[in-house]
Amino acid sequence: MLIRSLSHPVRWLTGEGMEKQPRLLASQLFLKNSVFEVLLNGVLLTWKEITANKKVISGSIHHPLKVGTSHSVSVSEILAVRELHVDGGTKDDGRWQKMPQKLTESYPYAFTVSYVERARQHRWRCSDVTFHCSEWALCQQWVQTIREQLTALTSRPKHLLVYINPYGGKQQGKCIYEQKVAPLFACASISTDVIVTEHANHARDHLKTEAEIKKYDGVVCVGGDGMFSEIVHGLVSRTQRDNGVDQNSPEEKLVPCTLRIGIIPAGSTDCICYATVGINDPVTSALHVIVGDSQPMDVCSVHHNNTFLRYSVSLLGYGFYGDVLADSERKRWMGPARYDFSGFKKFLTHHHYEGAVSFLPATDTLGTPRDKTRCRAGCFICQHDGQLYSGDSPEESKTAPDVSDREYEVGWGVVRGKFLAINAASMSCACPRSPKGLSPAAHLADGTTDLILVRKCSRFNFLRHLLRHTSKDDQFDMTFVEVHRVRRFRFTPRHCQNDSELDLRENGKQLFSQICRDHPACSCSPAYSSWNCDGEILPHAAIEVGVHCQLIKLFARGIEEQPLFEDLANPLCAL
Numbered sequence: 166m167l168i169r170s171l172s173h174p175v176r177w178l179t180g181e182g183m184e185k186q187p188r189l190l191a192s193q194l195f196l197k198n199s200v201f202e203v204l205l206n207g208v209l210l211t212w213k214e215i216t217a218n219k220k221v222i223s224g225s226i227h228h229p230l231k232v233g234t235s236h237s238v239s240v241s242e243i244l245a246v247r248e249l250h251v252d253g254g255t256k257d258d259g260r261w262q263k264m265p266q267k268l269t270e271s272y273p274y275a276f277t278v279s280y281v282e283r284a285r286q287h288r289w290r291c292s293d294v295t296f297h298c299s300e301w302a303l304c305q306q307w308v309q310t311i312r313e314q315l316t317a318l319t320s321r322p323k324h325l326l327v328y329i330n331p332y333g334g335k336q337q338g339k340c341i342y343e344q345k346v347a348p349l350f351a352c353a354s355i356s357t358d359v360i361v362t363e364h365a366n367h368a369r370d371h372l373k374t375e376a377e378i379k380k381y382d383g384v385v386c387v388g389g390d391g392m393f394s395e396i397v398h399g400l401v402s403r404t405q406r407d408n409g410v411d412q413n414s415p416e417e418k419l420v421p422c423t424l425r426i427g428i429i430p431a432g433s434t435d436c437i438c439y440a441t442v443g444i445n446d447p448v449t450s451a452l453h454v455i456v457g458d459s460q461p462m463d464v465c466s467v468h469h470n471n472t473f474l475r476y477s478v479s480l481l482g483y484g485f486y487g488d489v490l491a492d493s494e495r496k497r498w499m500g501p502a503r504y505d506f507s508g509f510k511k512f513l514t515h516h517h518y519e520g521a522v523s524f525l526p527a528t529d530t531l532g533t534p535r536d537k538t539r540c541r542a543g544c545f546i547c548q549h550d551g552q553l554y555s556g557d558s559p560e561e562s563k564t565a566p567d568v569s570d571r572e573y574e575v576g577w578g579v580v581r582g583k584f585l586a587i588n589a590a591s592m593s594c595a596c597p598r599s600p601k602g603l604s605p606a607a608h609l610a611d612g613t614t615d616l617i618l619v620r621k622c623s624r625f626n627f628l629r630h631l632l633r634h635t636s637k638d639d640q641f642d643m644t645f646v647e648v649h650r651v652r653r654f655r656f657t658p659r660h661c662q663n664d665s666e667l668d669l670r671e672n673g674k675q676l677f678s679q680i681c682r683d684h685p686a687c688s689c690s691p692a693y694s695s696w697n698c699d700g701e702i703l704p705h706a707a708i709e710v711g712v713h714c715q716l717i718k719l720f721a722r723g724i725e726e727q728p729l730f731e732d733l734a735n736p737l738c739a740l
């Protein structure tokens with residue numbers, strides 16, 4: 166009886182005026198010892214189990230078709246479909262051999278659909294489902310139709326340029342790519358040119374000058390935030406050069422990059438991956454590349470005296486985070502643990518730095534750094550480039566610093582004082598060390614950065630502030646912390662006089678190290694810290710920063726909202 170139902174020809178379900186291009190394909194196919202009603206409608210592939218259910222209702226026997234387990238997958242999340250050649254019980258998929266001999270004889274044709282399945286905590290996995298049918302033509306029709314629908318997905322990359330940093334994080338980049346990512350790209354018929362970098366800035370310079378970028382649909386980097394930063398610098402600089410834009414002018418409007426960037430996390434912090442995907446997992450990131458996701462991102466340009474220094478997409482941190490980075494670079498041999506070591510050391514050192522921060526507040530945006538909204542997949546604020554007006558924010562006025570401390574230029578605010586940390590977070594900067602991030606309500610693509618000023622305070626208070634990055638408590642709800650959503654800002658360290666800053670810095674370092682050697686117990690702070698710019702050290706303290714709204718795009722979609730009861734919703738979550 167089942168055999169008969171399975172030998173049903175395919176049913177084309179067409180709507181009015183759709184005769185030429187059927188939209189729906191429906192058949193009864195065999196899967197794991199059961200018959201399934203399988204439906205493809207251009208948007209979803211659905212399969213529902215059908216079992217004959219004999220019931221006695223009011224004295225008469227009823228044979229309703231009972232619908233058992235049901236699954237559906239969005240066509241946009243199908244990775245590939247492949248036909249299986251079953252021949253006398255053997256085929257190219259190991260799992261087939263477990264099928265009963267009778268079945269292989271009756272249903273010798275089969276195709277496998279590989280698709281994205283969601284697991285716990287934003288993790289994606291590649292899952293396979295194999296449908297069996299008794300007729301070759303039916304099998305062909307399914308394979309071809311699914312392939313046609315996949316081909317119609319124009320946002321998917323076909324050819325990628327991949328850079329691997331073999332020394333990032335725990336030095337596993339090459340192995341991660343070869344074992345976890347390359348097989349998925351191959352399954353999705355994505356071709357790649359792979360470059361294993363041989364030195365720092367190899368990827369940046371190759372992209373900037375040599376790479377035939379027109380050949381590719383995207384660039385993938387395997388490494389950490391530093392490696393991603395190299396790709397951003399290569400691509401953004403190349404795009405500006407190709408369009409005749411001068412990067413040295415801080416006011417210049419930059420041209421957005423067309424190629425999307427994929428990040429396969431294999432670094433130490435991997436904050437950009439974590440904050441755009443929700444997890445640092447190479448397979449999840451590879452799947453976001455394959456399905457052709459696109460997430461725009463803001464980029465800050467950093468200048469000193471009308472000279473371009475660097476771009477930043479995550480954290481620009483002076484004081485604490487700059488000092489941690491400078492110290493940790495000397496301990497690279499420790500791997501990712503270097504940040505914990507240097508973090509603890511710099512917390513104990515408790516240096517503060519004096520200077521003035523001036524900033525242009527983003528007054529025309531919806532949202533504030535202290536609201537409870539979070540930038541998530543399909544973020545409403547980012548979809549409008551942050552260009553929405555919300556009026557005054559009560560939270561911001563609550564944290565406004567002492568007026569005597571600042572003077573206002575036209576539209577600009579100025580805060581002078583002694584700071585333990587000056588941080589600009591262009592996105593949340595969430596990472597495994599701080600799952601909500603430095604600025605939990607920051608947006609990926611709203612054209613603003615959250616400027617966080619942590620004034621000199623006791624070690625105990627600073628520890629309270631740092632600990633709040635790891636809990637649900639508000640790290641900005643402290644008298645010595647203020648936060649502003651800004652479009653531009655400048656920092657001028659005290660004693661800084663334009664070009665002489667670097668000389669002073671060098672002399673100052675020598676002077677202070679001399680003083681501190683002479684007075685080991687003294688608690689004086691050096692005059693200058695360094696900027697931590699996405700994990701790279703900047704040589705200047707005085708900088709000017711501007712945010713370029715949505716200058717680049719990632720193969721990501723932002724963090725997806727979690728289903729309320731994810732364990733119940735998805736059996737894979739239990740893994």
Ligand SMILES: CCCCCCCCCCCCC/C=C/[C@@H](O)[C@H](COP(=O)(O)O)NC(=O)CCCCC
Nearest residue numbers: 389390391432433434435436480504508599699700
């Ligand atoms: C006593 C408990 C303290 C907990 C504080 C936790 C706060 C952590 C916030 C981290 C924000 C990180 C922002 C991202 C920075 C990265 O760009 C940079 C380079 O990353 P990578 O190239 O992958 O190595 N990472 C850092 O600067 C590490 C900062 C760690 C500070 C403890």
Ligand SMILES: Nc1ncnc2c1ncn2[C@@H]1O[C@H](COP(=O)(O)OP(=O)(O)O)[C@@H](O)[C@H]1O
Nearest residue numbers: 333334362363364365388389390391392432433
């Ligand atoms: N082949 C290489 N040899 C040495 N350094 C490299 C190489 N390729 C990239 N780099 C540099 O390594 C630094 C750290 O890379 P990253 O991938 O971010 O690892 P981590 O997260 O551990 O810091 C970056 O500054 C990058 O420019």
Ligand SMILES: [Ca+2]
Nearest residue numbers: 591608611613
């Ligand atoms: Ca932003």
